[in-house]
Amino acid sequence: MHKIILLASALCLGACNGTTQSNKTDVPGTAEQTNATNTSVVPAFNADSAYNYIAAQVAFGPRIPGSEAQLKCAGWMQAKLKQFCDTVYRQETMVTAGDGKTKLRCINIVGTVNPQAKRRFLLLAHWDSRPWADRDATGKDKPILAADDGGSGVAVLIELSRILNANPLPSEIGVDILLTDVEDWGKSEWGDDSYALGTQYWARNPHVPGYTAEGGILLDMVGAHGARFPIEANSQHYARNILSKVWQAAEDAGFASFFVYENGGGITDDHVPVNEIIKIPTIDIINLPANSETGFVSHWHTHKDNMEVIDKGTLKAVGQTLLQFLYTQ
Numbered sequence: 001m002h003k004i005i006l007l008a009s010a011l012c013l014g015a016c017n018g019t020t021q022s023n024k025t026d027v028p029g030t031a032e033q034t035n036a037t038n039t040s041v042v043p044a045f046n047a048d049s050a051y052n053y054i055a056a057q058v059a060f061g062p063r064i065p066g067s068e069a070q071l072k073c074a075g076w077m078q079a080k081l082k083q084f085c086d087t088v089y090r091q092e093t094m095v096t097a098g099d100g101k102t103k104l105r106c107i108n109i110v111g112t113v114n115p116q117a118k119r120r121f122l123l124l125a126h127w128d129s130r131p132w133a134d135r136d137a138t139g140k141d142k143p144i145l146a147a148d149d150g151g152s153g154v155a156v157l158i159e160l161s162r163i164l165n166a167n168p169l170p171s172e173i174g175v176d177i178l179l180t181d182v183e184d185w186g187k188s189e190w191g192d193d194s195y196a197l198g199t200q201y202w203a204r205n206p207h208v209p210g211y212t213a214e215g216g217i218l219l220d221m222v223g224a225h226g227a228r229f230p231i232e233a234n235s236q237h238y239a240r241n242i243l244s245k246v247w248q249a250a251e252d253a254g255f256a257s258f259f260v261y262e263n264g265g266g267i268t269d270d271h272v273p274v275n276e277i278i279k280i281p282t283i284d285i286i287n288l289p290a291n292s293e294t295g296f297v298s299h300w301h302t303h304k305d306n307m308e309v310i311d312k313g314t315l316k317a318v319g320q321t322l323l324q325f326l327y328t329q
Contacts, residue, residue, distance in 0.1 A: 054307065062144060063146070070105065082111075089111075098194025104185060106198045108202050123217050124218050125154050126153070126183030145303070148309050150184070173329055176207075196273055200277065215281050216271065230264030232283065246321065
């Protein structure tokens with residue numbers, strides 16, 4: 001994915017939450033954590049299962065538009081969501097790349113939980129691989145495996161759908177899981193709109209006419225060793241309430257050391273068209289290391305984005321935080 005680091009606005013989320021903590025001792029999440037104002041039991045997130053879902057995606061090879069791997073992985077994701085969700089939608093269309101000429105096959109998969117519920121939350125991640133390793137020293141013109149940048153977010157959401165199926169949410173809470181395609185077929189010289197093409201299409205053509213949600217959460221590069229999720233500026237601007245609740249959920253689940261109250265800059269990512277086109281307040285949980293030369297992890301847009309960078313502890317932190325958020329609504 002291409003993301004532009006912007007000057008971050010003054011951070012006020014911590015003050016709004018009544019805390020300014022940025023680093024806390026990590027306490028492992030447990031299977032039965034409760035919120036002080038909500039007695040719902042929060043189920044445990046299975047990081048081993050999520051890890052295996054990443055490996056399954058990587059086994060298809062690079063999931064680039066037009067490839068056999070794209071079709072096989074789309075079919076696999078659709079089948080997994082059919083196991084766990086009440087309804088599954090498949091959007092298949094053609095989009096035009098940022099060069100204005102190249103036509104790309106785009107496949108978005110949407111799984112819905114409690115489709116009758118009026119209170120809805122959108123959870124999304126892109127699943128395609130970048131077609132070029134443009135940040136690598138070698139093999140720049142070859143696609144990457146995208147274990148973290150694509151695979152990790154999808155895996156967390158599929159595992160979450162399995163847990164929601166086994167541990168039903170209250171009937172008034174609904175969840176929509178959007179696995180979006182053609183996020184990473186873009187270049188700086190083509191402009192920001194050359195990225196997140198699948199999400200742009202979905203935002204203009206949602207799986208249900210008139211679709212809306214109370215809030216959205218995007219997962220992006222959420223599986224690597226030593227992950228650090230700071231406050232992303234567009235998330236703070238568009239969806240401060242959701243951001244505050246998710247960071248509080250991380251603290252309640254015992255993973256505040258991952259979700260830090262620090263400025264991460266503004267990122268051009270899938271949450272931007274969700275916020276700006278379909279107007280659903282949506283945040284971006286994204287790994288942004290401190291003092292990085294690029295602003296991103298070292299394996300970003302390189303061939304090192306493989307299973308070796310994946311850490312089950314990080315998958316647990318993100319997955320358990322999402323469960324804490326959902327089950328304490």
